Amino acid sequence: MKLFFSPDQLAHNPQKEISDGKLVDAVEIPQRAEMVLNALRALPDLCEAPVQDLGREPIERVHDKGYIQFLEDFGSLWAAAGREGEGFPFVWPGRDFRTDKVPNHLDGKLGHYSFDAGTPLTDKTYGAAYASAQSALNGADALLNGDQHAFALCRPPGHHAGKDYYGGYCFFNNAAIAAQYLRDQGAERVSIFDIDYHHGNGTQAIFYERADVQFLSMHADPLDEYPYFLGHADERGMGEGTGHNFNYPLPLGTAAPEFMTTLNQGLDEVARYDPDYLIISLGVDFFEGDPISQFKLTHTDMPAIGTALRQAGKPILFVMEGGYAVGDLGRNVASIIDGYLNN
Amino acid sequence: MKLFFSPDQLAHNPQKEISDGKLVDAVEIPQRAEMVLNALRALPDLCEAPVQDLGREPIERVHDKGYIQFLEDFGSLWAAAGREGEGFPFVWPGRDFRTDKVPNHLDGKLGHYSFDAGTPLTDKTYGAAYASAQSALNGADALLNGDQHAFALCRPPGHHAGKDYYGGYCFFNNAAIAAQYLRDQGAERVSIFDIDYHHGNGTQAIFYERADVQFLSMHADPLDEYPYFLGHADERGMGEGTGHNFNYPLPLGTAAPEFMTTLNQGLDEVARYDPDYLIISLGVDFFEGDPISQFKLTHTDMPAIGTALRQAGKPILFVMEGGYAVGDLGRNVASIIDGYLNN
Ligand SMILES: [Zn+2]
Ligand SMILES: [Zn+2]
Numbered sequence: 001m002k003l004f005f006s007p008d009q010l011a012h013n014p015q016k017e018i019s020d021g022k023l024v025d026a027v028e029i030p031q032r033a034e035m036v037l038n039a040l041r042a043l044p045d046l047c048e049a050p051v052q053d054l055g056r057e058p059i060e061r062v063h064d065k066g067y068i069q070f071l072e073d074f075g076s077l078w079a080a081a082g083r084e085g086e087g088f089p090f091v092w093p094g095r096d097f098r099t100d101k102v103p104n105h106l107d108g109k110l111g112h113y114s115f116d117a118g119t120p121l122t123d124k125t126y127g128a129a130y131a132s133a134q135s136a137l138n139g140a141d142a143l144l145n146g147d148q149h150a151f152a153l154c155r156p157p158g159h160h161a162g163k164d165y166y167g168g169y170c171f172f173n174n175a176a177i178a179a180q181y182l183r184d185q186g187a188e189r190v191s192i193f194d195i196d197y198h199h200g201n202g203t204q205a206i207f208y209e210r211a212d213v214q215f216l217s218m219h220a221d222p223l224d225e226y227p228y229f230l231g232h233a234d235e236r237g238m239g240e241g242t243g244h245n246f247n248y249p250l251p252l253g254t255a256a257p258e259f260m261t262t263l264n265q266g267l268d269e270v271a272r273y274d275p276d277y278l279i280i281s282l283g284v285d286f287f288e289g290d291p292i293s294q295f296k297l298t299h300t301d302m303p304a305i306g307t308a309l310r311q312a313g314k315p316i317l318f319v320m321e322g323g324y325a326v327g328d329l330g331r332n333v334a335s336i337i338d339g340y341l342n343n
Numbered sequence: 344m345k346l347f348f349s350p351d352q353l354a355h356n357p358q359k360e361i362s363d364g365k366l367v368d369a370v371e372i373p374q375r376a377e378m379v380l381n382a383l384r385a386l387p388d389l390c391e392a393p394v395q396d397l398g399r400e401p402i403e404r405v406h407d408k409g410y411i412q413f414l415e416d417f418g419s420l421w422a423a424a425g426r427e428g429e430g431f432p433f434v435w436p437g438r439d440f441r442t443d444k445v446p447n448h449l450d451g452k453l454g455h456y457s458f459d460a461g462t463p464l465t466d467k468t469y470g471a472a473y474a475s476a477q478s479a480l481n482g483a484d485a486l487l488n489g490d491q492h493a494f495a496l497c498r499p500p501g502h503h504a505g506k507d508y509y510g511g512y513c514f515f516n517n518a519a520i521a522a523q524y525l526r527d528q529g530a531e532r533v534s535i536f537d538i539d540y541h542h543g544n545g546t547q548a549i550f551y552e553r554a555d556v557q558f559l560s561m562h563a564d565p566l567d568e569y570p571y572f573l574g575h576a577d578e579r580g581m582g583e584g585t586g587h588n589f590n591y592p593l594p595l596g597t598a599a600p601e602f603m604t605t606l607n608q609g610l611d612e613v614a615r616y617d618p619d620y621l622i623i624s625l626g627v628d629f630f631e632g633d634p635i636s637q638f639k640l641t642h643t644d645m646p647a648i649g650t651a652l653r654q655a656g657k658p659i660l661f662v663m664e665g666g667y668a669v670g671d672l673g674r675n676v677a678s679i680i681d682g683y684l685n686n
Contacts, residue, residue, distance in 0.1 A: 018460070021361065021431035088364035092435045094458030095442055096505055096548035097572035108571035115437030117361070117460040162439055205439035228451035229440035 001341065002049040002142050003040055004135040005153035009033060012128030012156055014120035018088055026120060027292065027324045028169035033155040036320065039330025040151065045341045054137045054181075059130070059172055061180045062206060064164035066102060070113050071171060075123025081106050086120035115227075116160075116167030129156050129171035136174035139317045140181045143277055149316045151337065152178070157321040159200035159281050160227060168198065168227060175281045175319040176206045179213050182277050189214065191275040191314075193266055195305070196283025196321040197293040199231025199247065203281065209239040214246075214273045216266045217281075218259075220294065221249035244273070252294040256301040259286065263305065267312050278314040283322035284332045290325045302332050306339025316340075344684065345392040345485050346383055347478040348496035352376060355471030355499055357463035361431055369463060370635065370667045371512035376498040379663065382673025383494065388684045397480045397524075402473070402515055404523045405549060407507035409445060413456050414514060418466025424449050429463035458570075459503075459510030472499050472514035479517035482660045483524045486620055492659045494680065495521070500664040502543035502624050503570060511541065511570060518624045518662040519549045522556050525620050534559065534618040534657075536609055538648070539626025539664040540636040542574025542590065546624065552582040557589075557616045559609045560624075561602075563637065564592035587616070595637040599644040602629065606648065610655050621657040626665035627675045633668045645675050649682025659683075 010030040016023045040046050059068060078087055089110035093099050102112055110121070132154045139152035158175055160168030179190040192207075194200035194217040207213040222231040237245035246269055248262045270278060284302075286295040309316060318337070323329045353373040359366045383389050402411060421430055432453035436442050445455055453464070475497045482495035501518055503511030522533040535550075537543035537560040550556040565574040580588035589612055591605045613621060627645075629638040652659060661680070666672045 016364075018361065018364065018431075018433055020426065021359075021428060021433075021463075022366070023364070083363065085364060088361075088460075090361055090364075090460040091510065091569060091571060092437060092458050093572035094435055094437075094505075094508055094510075096551075097458065097544070097570075098575070098578075099438055099572070101566065101572075101575065103571040104566045105568065105571060107569070108566070111571060115435050115440065117431075117433040120364075162437075165437055167434065167437070201440065208439075223444065223447045223451070225448065226450075227434060227440075228446040228448060228454060229434075229436035229442070229444075232441070232444065235441075 001046050001149050001151055002147060003046050003151045003153060004049055004051050004138045005033065005037055006051040006131040006135055008131035009128050009135065009155050011124040012122065013124065014086055014122060016086060017118045017120055019118055028156065031326050032323065032329055033153055035326055035330040036153055036333045039334040040337065043334055043338060046151065051134050051138050053134055058137055058181045059133050059177055061184065062163065062173060062176045067113050067164040070109055071126040071129065074121055074126065077106050078123065086122050088117055088120060089114045090117060113164060114166050119167055119169055125171060132156055132158070133172045133174050133177050136178040136319050137181055140178040143315045143317055144182065144185050151318045152320065154320045159194055159196060159321050160202050162202040162205045170202060173202045173206060175279050176203050178317055178319060179279055183212055187276040189273060189275040190277050190279065191216065191270045191273055192279045192281060193270060194281035195263065196281055197285035197290065197295055198226055198283065198322060200281055201227045201230040204230065204235065204245060207241065208237055208245060209241040211240045211244055214244045214275060216246040216269060218248040218250060218262045218266060220252055224252055253296060255296040259295070259297060260304060260308065263308055267308065270312055275314060277317065278312060279317045279319055280309060281321045282318050284329065285322040285324060287323065287325055287328060287332050289328055290323065292324050299331065299335065302335035303339030306336040307343040310340045310343060344389050344492050344494055345490060346389050346494045346496060347392055347394050347481045348376065348380055349394040349474040349478055351474035352471050352478065352498050354467040355465065356467065357429055357465060359429060360461045360463055362461055371499065374669050375666065375672055376496055378669055378673040379496055379676045382677040383680065386677055386681060389494065394477050394481050396477055401480055401524045402476050402520055404527060405506065405516060405519045410456050410507040413452055414469040414472065417464055417469065420449050421466065429465050431460055431463060432457045433460060456507060457509050462510055462512050468514060475499050475501070476515045476517050476520050479521040479662050480524055483521040486658045486660055487525065487528050494661045495663065497663045502537055502539060502664050503545050505545040505548045513545060516545045516549060518622050519546050521660055521662060522622055526555055530619040532557065532616060532618040533620050533622065534613045534616055535622045535624060536613060537624035538606065539624055540628035540633065540638055541569055541626065541665060543624055544570045544573040547573065547578065547588060550584065551580055551588060552584040554583045554587055557587045557618060559589040559612060561591040561593060561605045561609060563595055567595055596639060598639040602638070602640060603647060603651065606651055610651065613655055618657060620660065621655060622660045622662055623652060624664045625661050627672065628665040628667060630666065630668055630671060630675050632671055633666065635667050642674065642678065645678035646682030649679040650686040653683045653686060
């Protein structure tokens with residue numbers, strides 16, 4: 001299994017985030033990627049492959065050009081405004097507001113292009129997010145070239161990012177960019193199964209009206225957990241996309257038995273859809289030790305997840321998403337991949 | 344001229360707000376009301392009148408019941424969650440998200456019912472906002488009983504608050520509540536002219552599809568200034584409200600000549616509409632010394648504003664909105680009212 005990771009992804013190195021009305025230490029930090037990298041390097045069946053730059057065009061197939069440009073320009077806009085530290089939005093176009101005009105003011109732009117005050121933006125964010133998307137694209141290319149599986153160690157993660165907004169530590173939607181790339185290179189149908197603890201709201205929104213990309217997400221019930229405002233079971237898609245979106249909200253405290261039942265239920269839908277490729281949005285914040293999450297999966301529950309995914313029998317691209325128990329992150333991801341490869 | 348103010352309005356006493364990703368000292372503080380009260384008390388033509396409790400029902404005519412209940416319950420929800428300090432939201436239902444389901448989680452509720460991370464919510468907010476709305480209602484009652492003018496010293500302010508969201512230091516929309524009350528008590532048409540430095544987005548949204556309440560707002564161009572996402576000149580109303588909404592965005596740096604031209608332009612529209620009552624959303628953050636604003640009106644420009652409003656020849660209810668140059672606030676408001684009464 002090829003592993004794709006670019007050291008440029010480490011450049012986004014936020015110090016603080018806003019949580020509970022306070023500035024606290026950031027949790028989506030470069031060490032997350034380093035821990036996973038080290039653990040995966042110890043697996044005999046993985047090899048690191050170089051990340052080619054496939055350009056900005058595949059990102060523009062998913063994201064709004066004005067949004068991409070804003071992320072790229074943010075550092076110079078922030079400096080020109082004489083601001084210090086990391087950028088946080090503080091006002092949003094809520095109900096009744098307009099989104100058809102992009103404000104001139106930097107605080108207006110920050111709110112226009114986000115949904116979350118907790119995600120720090122820096123002058124290094126764009127480069128790291130771009131590199132993270134390239135890792136996903138290279139993973140997709142490996143499948144197109146006949147590999148049966150690939151691992152894109154994407155960080156910053158992507159599944160909360162929509163067409164023209166960031167949030168939840170996500171800027172470019174790596175899984176969506178990979179899926180669109182597979183379609184553009186000839187795949188007829190692609191499935192994305194998001195097993196991160198949080199709902200993949202951005203990915204859902206990007207493909208909600210499309211029949212060519214199936215989206216499934218199992219996650220903590222949004223009534224009780226971030227991102228709160230999307231991820232309910234009655235969201236089945238719209239227009240041509242009707243019937244191609246599946247949400248499996250689970251109660252806080254969910255442990256392995258219910259988790260595995262739901263995973264297999266989703267994989268049954270994947271089998272029915274019969275995609276050319278399956279992308280797994282792999283967050284491991286369902287681990288019991290995760291500092292911001294409330295599922296109860298243990299270390300020993302991890303291999304069975306990989307085994308179940310292998311049994312789906314499709315070419316698989318793993319795209320890394322969340323997981324914040326930094327000390328256990330590598331071990332958990334490696335256990336899943338080991339379960340996938342050796343069962 | 345009767346002056347309405349309840350000491351209960353002082354109970355909302357926030358310590359901090361979030362600005363630029365930092366916790367800074369709050370600017371919407373009880374001293375604002377005290378300064379205005381002291382200055383108005385020095386005017387010979389004003390008398391303080393007691394504020395009667397007209398109940399929650401007139402507030403429910405404008406605001407969503409679930410929203411009102413959330414504000415009332417916030418203190419106990421916050422304590423039950425073991426939280427400390429003041430409440431700030433940090434994630435919102437942006438584009439693509441749902442607003443038809445109210446989350447169970449407190450952070451979800453905070454985001455669902457707001458559009459702004461900078462407005463602190465405390466266990467004292469509901470009581471103060473309720474009292475502020477009662478001051479506006481008592482002012483409306485004075486007009487209904489034949490007074491030609493009244494001053495409601497509303498604080499917390501109201502014009503950024505919509506049917507079911509708070510933000511911009513506003514919780515209940517005092518001007519909208521007074522306008523609805525005038526309508527419910529028999530007025531055929533009411534005009535609200537918002538001359539605060541910031542667009543009155545909440546008031547606009549509340550009456551946007553109605554012909555019985557005309558709304559006008561002159562303010563800093565939202566492309567360059569808070570609230571950023573509403574207040575453009577092309578917002579003319581919808582449905583039955585078409586043609587009854589007027590926005591006059593002005594450039595940063597606007598001084599008295601252009602300000603007065605625009606004020607009179609708006610008053611011409613009021614004359615054309617011929618309302619039974621005129622409500623002035625009176626923010627004085629257009630003052631050159633305001634710490635968060637960028638218009639250039641001086642102390643000596645204030646009386647002419649009052650004179651122009653008197654010349655409109657309608658029964659007028661002044662409803663206090665913004666103004667953050669605390670040391671000058673009383674003098675500026677008193678100058679406007681003095682200009683109104685004595686010219
Ligand atoms: Zn997650
Ligand atoms: Zn204002």
